[in-house]
Amino acid sequence: MTTYRAAALAAFATALSASAAFAQTELTVYTSIEAVDLDRYKQTFEAANPDIKVNWVRDSTGVMTAKLLAEKDNPQADVVWGVAATSLLLLKSEGMLEPYAPAGVDKLDPKFVDSSTPPSWVGMDAYVAALCYNTIEAEKLGLTPPKSWKDLTKPEYKGHVVMPNPNSSGTGFLDVSAWIQMFGEDDAWAFMDGLHENIAAYTHSGSKPCKMAAAGETVIGVSFEFPGANAKKAGAPIDIIFPEEGSGWEAEATAIIAGTANLEAAQKLVDWSITKEANEMYNVGYAVVAYPGIAKPVEHLPEDIPSKMIENDFEWAANNRKAILAEWQKRYDAKSEPKG
Template sequence: MTNSKKMLALLLSGTLLAGPLAAETELTVYTAVEAEDLARYAETFNAQHPDIKINWVRDSTGIITAKLLAERDNPQADVVWGLAATSLLLLKSEGMLEAYAPAGVDLLDKKFVDSSTPPAWVGMDAWVAAVCYNTVEAEKAGLTPPTSWKDLADPKYKGHVIMPNPNSSGTGFLDVSSWLQLFGEEGGWAYMDALHENIARYTHSGSKPCKLAASGEIPIGISFAFRGAKSKAAGAPLEIIVPSEGVGWDMEATAIVAGTDDLEAAKTLVDFSITKEANEMYNTGYAVVAMPGVAKPVEYFPEGLLEAMIDNDFEFAANNRAAILKEWQARYDSKSEPKG
């Protein structure tokens, strides 16, 4: 990739820049990692590798995935650091990833490593669906806590639920994918039809429904568990509910984009991305990380959540992604927030 192309990509995408000013090599890194974490990731990496500058291009999972697919014939990214594994499986199937086994990959939990040899991607951490329930606002509305996904389709919750749009949000997609796995295709769409009647609106961020519940704007936000734990630790009157049927999950993962002009630097970054130090960084934002024995307990992380994680069929989710999103959009997009 030429420097001019890189600069154009950065200008068009509102990139956040991090790293030393006098770097010898620049990597354009696409990510869906929470924006507040990016400077810390780059700073930690640059402490060991000051000669490589990271130029971040950050957006939600769906937007980054669509951007990568649109750039298939003219890649602008060198590395993807922090994108849903279901998205990377799709990119792998399109021949868009450079297979690479980073140093120390054998130390990771095998479910966090692509099954090919060498792997096309390696996992970082996992995020798990949960329901954020504002006890104060729910009481004002005369609601009682749901205990299952199907409870949320009860008419008493009409207008009191917000969830992420799966076309924009990886959390939204893991919700929809998990419901189709839990309830079957016919039952899953029937459930979402009923749930749609109760949805106030769909957001373009996976964390936003829980943030809105935490602030009292809505009693119920379908989001992910760590976001709920973080908001509760900050004093929000939240109950974090683990639906009885089980919960969907996905993992953030890292890969090299095929065709990068800076392959050695990209390999250096991916090597770092699976180190113990990197996994300790991930643990500040996620309770489940790729390297066993690293994760520390997270305050207010709901009991029983890890046991409730479904046996997620990532291949199903990746192979059917386009069809699922098209169907979802046709049925429910009328309640989505405006983009931007």
Template sequence: MTFPIKAAIAGAVTATLVAGAAYAEAELTVYTGIEAEDLARYAETFNKSHPDITINWVRDSTGVITAKLLAERDNPQADVVWGLAASSLLMLKSEGMLEAYAPKGVEELDPKFVDQVNPPAWVGMDAWVASVCYNTIESEKLGLTPPTSWADLTAPQYKGHIIMPNPASSGTGYFDVSSWLQLFGEEDGWAYMDALHENIARYTHSGSAPCKLAAAGEIPIGISFAFRGAKSKEAGAPLEIIVPSEGVGWDMEATAIVAGTDQLEAAQKLLDFSVTKEANEMYNEGYAVVAYPGVAKPVEHFPENLVDAMINNDFEFAANNRAAILKEWQSRYDGKSDLN
């Protein structure tokens, strides 16, 4: 079954399913940080079982979606959040903005991917993990040597040759900053970012953009996430995917129902679908680590030591301190951020 795209505008995608309504049609507004090109196949697969439910996707980066939800707190516009960083959902949960619900089959998921309260306020989908995308050809032209650690990236040889995501708009950027504060401590963490900032060419609004730009040869080094690097390398890009020796940050994409929705039954059906093995197999096309055990297939070029390098991420720290961390980051570094 196919469905038309209603609109595609800068930074946001809205897609609508054609519903062969067997009974009264329901309509869901779903805020998502999932890559735009993946939304069609998720909606089409869901619609096979629920042709009566129309989905309106509103897509943007993690930080933008999080800010939008917070701004709409007193007048929610979304029914479901699908594919937002767990650290963001923890913050929304603390604000009482999520409707607890245990999807059918949630017990099959790895417990690390499920909110620990019963019923859970959110359920995880997949995880994405930090890495450094290093263009070997462009770096050789510039006489650069490969970094092996986060600390290495502050060396003078890399000045103007690094791009990373803005943590205010990118979930990838935020877990980088949060992980550095956890790894190095607050004082040394900010001192590290001060030094790194000297070498940053610019901050992008997308977490995948730094790796894509490195793959295209527009910058030698992009701080991004490993799966994006593996896919770019598989497509022929001259990339080395580097796992910094200190350890790497990570986050998971998760799904939740927005409190106050008047489409609760339809929202619950979408949550039920989100935890199925079929849905997790689809997540695995974009992420190497998924919530449903035994589903993930080996990903070519995915660093073998990456899972071992994942830090013991304190999601509560990341969620509870998000506003203060972003305020401090923006006051120090926002001058190099992309304008749009």
């Protein structure tokens, strides 16, 4: 009996030890990364870090930013991975981020790294404003392709343009903030007044206008390059147009939420997010990534996308975000799609 009990206890101890060895730290990760990419990022990270499990909570940038701010006094996330840098700057100003310099951060392009030491956020890639233009639907209507942002105010496009709502979409916000930086405040709002006359609807997703153009549900979708390349790869009859004035852009970025109980695991995720391997994965869809020398041309996208990107002042955009969104809401929200 004693021998049996000893053997049983030894077996139990072994099982307990094995269970402890395979115990996983679960990270709640808030993200706005395109849903199509979430599984491959999760699988690759977890394969390299089997002791950590990533649990995604995904929504569009504006919704995710509002959620994080609402949870300021009772944070639910450990990490924010793949949310606009301007949103993370806003969280930084509220004292919500845990500064951390991940291993290898000095190898990144400086415009993808927070200016503080240590940085509060680090970038992954850039998404760049572009127009998705359905050539078949345009031909049916006798339309000509726009060359510039201001072309979108031409009467011929009335009812044929869809763009994201900047209150719910990071793509929408980068458009509006970029127009103000490019044109000056008065001219930018005048341009948006003219554009509004031609808008069929404002969506709550940055990729949706491009998907609508690809499906023939609109002629022009104000979106960004990633869904355009995917749509063309799938055979959609669209052209991807980068307006001649230049394109606004945003960095998808990563940060640790202050006060996380899983700091070590969170740091491992941020470390991995800036590796060559991770940047190679970002480059599958994004032509511009944070790690210099990694990016290879993306099918259906031009090789000179960096030359189309404006000098974007993230700090200015973050500091003026609230006022910009309030003004936009007052002027244009009547054409927004219902939420949900």
